[in-house]
Amino acid sequence: MSTHPGPRARLAGGLLLWYAVLGGAIAWAVHLIAGWSVDELTCAGGSERVGALPLRTAIGLAVVLPALATVGALLAAALLWRRTARTPQGVEPERRVGRSRMLAVVGIWLNLLFLTIIVLGGVALIVLPPCQR
Amino acid sequence: MNARGGIAAATSTEALTTEQPVGRSAGWWGMVMFVATEATLFACLIGSYFYLRFQHGGPWPPDGLTAPTLARPLLMTAVLLPSSLPVVWAERGIRRGQRWRLRTGLAVTLVLGVTFLILVATEYAEKLREFTITTNAYGSLFYVITGFHGFHVLVGLTMISWLLVASLRRGTFGAHRHDRVRNAAIYWHFVDVVWAAILFTIYLSPRLS
Amino acid sequence: MSTTAASTPGASREDLARLEERWAERPSLRSWFSTVDHKRIGRRYLVTAALFFVLAGLSALAMRTQLARPESRLLSPQEYNQLFTMHGTAMIFLFATPMLFGFGNFLVPLMIGSRDMAFPKLNAFGYWVFLFAGLFMWASLPFGAAPNGGWFAYVPLTEERNTPGLHMDVYTLGLLFLGIATTAASINFIVTSLKLRAPGMSLNRVPLFVWAIVATAFMVIFALPALNVDNAMLFLDRRFGTHFFDPEHGGNVLLWQHLFWIFGHPDVYIIVMPALGIVSAVLPAFTRRGVVGYALVVFAMASIAIISFGVWVHHMFATGLPPLSYGFFSAASTIITIPSGIQIFAWLATMLLGRLVLKVPLLFVIGFIVTFVLGGFTGAMFALTAFDQQVTDSYFVVAHFHYVLIGGALFPILAAVYYWLPKITGRMYHEKLGRWAFWLFFTGMHLTFFPMHLYGLFGMPRRVYTYPDEPGWGGWNLVSTAGSYLLAIGLLLVLIGVIHAVRRGRPAPPDPWGGDSLEWSTDSPPKPYNFPVLPQVHSLHPTWDDASRTSMTEGATDDRILARGRQTLVTSELDGRRERTVEMPEASLQPLLLALALLVFFTALLFAWYPVAVGAALVVASTIAVWLWPPRRPDQELGVSA
Numbered sequence A: 001m002s003t004h005p006g007p008r009a010r011l012a013g014g015l016l017l018w019y020a021v022l023g024g025a026i027a028w029a030v031h032l033i034a035g036w037s038v039d040e041l042t043c044a045g046g047s048e049r050v051g052a053l054p055l056r057t058a059i060g061l062a063v064v065l066p067a068l069a070t071v072g073a074l075l076a077a078a079l080l081w082r083r084t085a086r087t088p089q090g091v092e093p094e095r096r097v098g099r100s101r102m103l104a105v106v107g108i109w110l111n112l113l114f115l116t117i118i119v120l121g122g123v124a125l126i127v128l129p130p131c132q133r
Numbered sequence B: 001m002n003a004r005g006g007i008a009a010a011t012s013t014e015a016l017t018t019e020q021p022v023g024r025s026a027g028w029w030g031m032v033m034f035v036a037t038e039a040t041l042f043a044c045l046i047g048s049y050f051y052l053r054f055q056h057g058g059p060w061p062p063d064g065l066t067a068p069t070l071a072r073p074l075l076m077t078a079v080l081l082p083s084s085l086p087v088v089w090a091e092r093g094i095r096r097g098q099r100w101r102l103r104t105g106l107a108v109t110l111v112l113g114v115t116f117l118i119l120v121a122t123e124y125a126e127k128l129r130e131f132t133i134t135t136n137a138y139g140s141l142f143y144v145i146t147g148f149h150g151f152h153v154l155v156g157l158t159m160i161s162w163l164l165v166a167s168l169r170r171g172t173f174g175a176h177r178h179d180r181v182r183n184a185a186i187y188w189h190f191v192d193v194v195w196a197a198i199l200f201t202i203y204l205s206p207r208l209s
Numbered sequence C: 001m002s003t004t005a006a007s008t009p010g011a012s013r014e015d016l017a018r019l020e021e022r023w024a025e026r027p028s029l030r031s032w033f034s035t036v037d038h039k040r041i042g043r044r045y046l047v048t049a050a051l052f053f054v055l056a057g058l059s060a061l062a063m064r065t066q067l068a069r070p071e072s073r074l075l076s077p078q079e080y081n082q083l084f085t086m087h088g089t090a091m092i093f094l095f096a097t098p099m100l101f102g103f104g105n106f107l108v109p110l111m112i113g114s115r116d117m118a119f120p121k122l123n124a125f126g127y128w129v130f131l132f133a134g135l136f137m138w139a140s141l142p143f144g145a146a147p148n149g150g151w152f153a154y155v156p157l158t159e160e161r162n163t164p165g166l167h168m169d170v171y172t173l174g175l176l177f178l179g180i181a182t183t184a185a186s187i188n189f190i191v192t193s194l195k196l197r198a199p200g201m202s203l204n205r206v207p208l209f210v211w212a213i214v215a216t217a218f219m220v221i222f223a224l225p226a227l228n229v230d231n232a233m234l235f236l237d238r239r240f241g242t243h244f245f246d247p248e249h250g251g252n253v254l255l256w257q258h259l260f261w262i263f264g265h266p267d268v269y270i271i272v273m274p275a276l277g278i279v280s281a282v283l284p285a286f287t288r289r290g291v292v293g294y295a296l297v298v299f300a301m302a303s304i305a306i307i308s309f310g311v312w313v314h315h316m317f318a319t320g321l322p323p324l325s326y327g328f329f330s331a332a333s334t335i336i337t338i339p340s341g342i343q344i345f346a347w348l349a350t351m352l353l354g355r356l357v358l359k360v361p362l363l364f365v366i367g368f369i370v371t372f373v374l375g376g377f378t379g380a381m382f383a384l385t386a387f388d389q390q391v392t393d394s395y396f397v398v399a400h401f402h403y404v405l406i407g408g409a410l411f412p413i414l415a416a417v418y419y420w421l422p423k424i425t426g427r428m429y430h431e432k433l434g435r436w437a438f439w440l441f442f443t444g445m446h447l448t449f450f451p452m453h454l455y456g457l458f459g460m461p462r463r464v465y466t467y468p469d470e471p472g473w474g475g476w477n478l479v480s481t482a483g484s485y486l487l488a489i490g491l492l493l494v495l496i497g498v499i500h501a502v503r504r505g506r507p508a509p510p511d512p513w514g515g516d517s518l519e520w521s522t523d524s525p526p527k528p529y530n531f532p533v534l535p536q537v538h539s540l541h542p543t544w545d546d547a548s549r550t551s552m553t554e555g556a557t558d559d560r561i562l563a564r565g566r567q568t569l570v571t572s573e574l575d576g577r578r579e580r581t582v583e584m585p586e587a588s589l590q591p592l593l594l595a596l597a598l599l600v601f602f603t604a605l606l607f608a609w610y611p612v613a614v615g616a617a618l619v620v621a622s623t624i625a626v627w628l629w630p631p632r633r634p635d636q637e638l639g640v641s642a
């Protein structure tokens, strides 16, 4: 592409890159902490509801939302990967694109890995009753 | 620019490969990493608070202690949280080479911070009549968490006074040299934010449910 | 361009003389205490950590001697408890991590093409704190006051009423003290790798060893606070009567375990990750090609560093969580094996596709792969809950984690010793002696620890000072003990090899192995300023590519020689674009003074001399204040208007 993006677009693009690399990791951390603490605390309180929601639904949200965020990061990483397919001319652009492409590869694998973990957590939610000791 | 054009620009190769973060100094990174590890420390303390609270079951605070009153802590918040503003103002000033703004801003923050510590002392004087650090786990948590934060305020104030003293001398800070001001500012903002977390944990959360 | 001097194309004679004057430290007692040179500090880390390794190893030998026969009475139970605790604690905290950080200290600036660490004085301070914290802990052993509650110090056993005396206070205070050094070093590694890389070294050209050190440093930043909080609470419980872990007053013993393993599981990777980085650094030189799948290996390190924080609960099988919560953690525990596997396969592929040069460092790398994979296999067996409950607290566990730790840390460390010895000392080691050392160590290691699986399965518990003559126990224990002596002889040969190299070794050329990373473009040992000309990096293997190499010779430019001061280059975070030159600090006694004040502080806390502690804290504060006091500059330079 030959357009020259303005500073706002550059900022957004730079942030998008980090979402593509680390989005899945952060989503997984949220999933783990939310799922674990909601399960522990609600069961310790002796109920199976969180406010108006049944416990299973609440934990389900802690699985589904992070999973969606991870899918988004995966798509962003794929986009980054496509956008860095061609190595441009010149020492500096070459370095920049090469660096971004490596981050894209790292991001794709990270997001796939974290998506797997979150989905496995979802399977556990389907199979196991939330408050059995 | 319309939204679609914006998205196209932000997802172009050039935008995506923009270098970010960029251009920070070594000192900035060092302070940010230090604050990151300190924040984790507080997260562990606060996590321990909630862990002990929920594993305890039963009423909280336990053993018939009353839930903390809110008047003074809210006053403390009103003193500490705004104390970040003069620091920001001072830092902006010295970036333009205005030393008087640096001095004034730091002095105001110093006063606010010391006021906060005095309020902590009166809070302790009152609480100690009801329970101490050895009364039960709640007492231990209360004093260790607030005390550890108070210690951080003290460290922050030491930095601020140190900057103030240094800035009274000529030839220390200016538009091109203010790394230390910025680093101390980062620390001070951190101490402020942690207080918000502590206010929620120690003072507000016992009143929820 | 200053390419006139024919002898060293690159920097001119005058430049070299100026650099020498700015960077060299005249050998004197004062400079010994005040040095901030990362190479000297790195060497000290290595020697000191090796010393603590010898002490911990001798403790292990004493234990194995005791356990050779049933019903032995060589050691008393109290002595045995202190020995295994000190052995475990020292191996984990005083040997493995500091040793690897020692290599990091020596190598990171060389590998990224810089003249020192980002914070050289902080670096010196970190070393002194490490040294003093180590001595603080070991000094308790002769007085019979050493920690005795196991390396993970579970409460309630370690509470005051169950373990009176100084033992556990030495543990909590010692580890808090040491934590300062580890944190300081980690921050330094991260900032150095972000800001001081040679121009042109974008993130995709950073050596894997540096990635490993940075990933480790991030883990330390986020994991160590949990241990520190834990230890601070235990100290307060024991000394000042708080009730964090006391169920009778609203506390909870499980809090200790949670916090400990939130730290402890990442710590396994904190130990192993830089060692894996060593493997990735050694392989290219002995397979004559880059590690296969660079980006994948980076991905593996990043994912391990993150996931390791989500698996702590699997150390707590016996504690009764809801199975669903447990399920979330199990998912992470299962998946974390994938990135470890990816690294192993990347190395195997590198060896298959490359041309193997079977020198001693490569032998140790192969020993590592064999041992580590076996340890991983027994680890996977734990994932079966029923099996785990059967062997918990038996010698099977001891066997497993020694396979992981000796495989995952000691083998790579020994590979590193042989690999970088020429660079560090400027001398070559004796190849044949090295081979003997390897084979003795390798055989001894498996003779010692393989039988432990067996008598562990037969039911022998760990942490017992002696045992009855049950069928299958006595004989295998004797084998273990014999093996440990063999292993010790192997290690002795390593030591002799190092001393021999330093004393008699052939002088080493700059690049004896044909390595790929920048340290091999420096002299052996490197000059005080590391690089006469800071390189311009054009690829992931700068020492193998002409453009990067000539940037240090014919292509040298003044803005990369920087002979006018004690300077190095600061570059941008991701792409390594040149930003500016910075002035580096001179040698100073402040780091030592600060560390000494901290030593006094912690010693005073240990013996409850609280006024002394307060005094020491004031010295600490004022030393830092002086340390950071801004230098005086003219107003124009500062840019002041009012």
Ligand code: HEM
Binding pocket: C057, C060, C061, C063, C064, C084, C085, C087, C088, C089, C091, C092, C096, C149, C150, C151, C152, C398, C402, C405, C406, C409, C410, C448, C461, C462, C463, C464, C484, C487
């Ligand atoms: C070099 C040869 C080594 C030998 C002969 C050896 C031997 C032993 C023995 C006999 C025990 C005590 C078992 C018990 O009574 O429960 C032990 C425990 C332990 N070892 Fe080693 N070890 C060696 C190296 C290492 C290394 C390199 C590490 C770590 C980097 C290590 C870490 C530990 C730990 C963490 C424990 C557990 C201590 C505890 O129970 O609290 N060891 N070792």
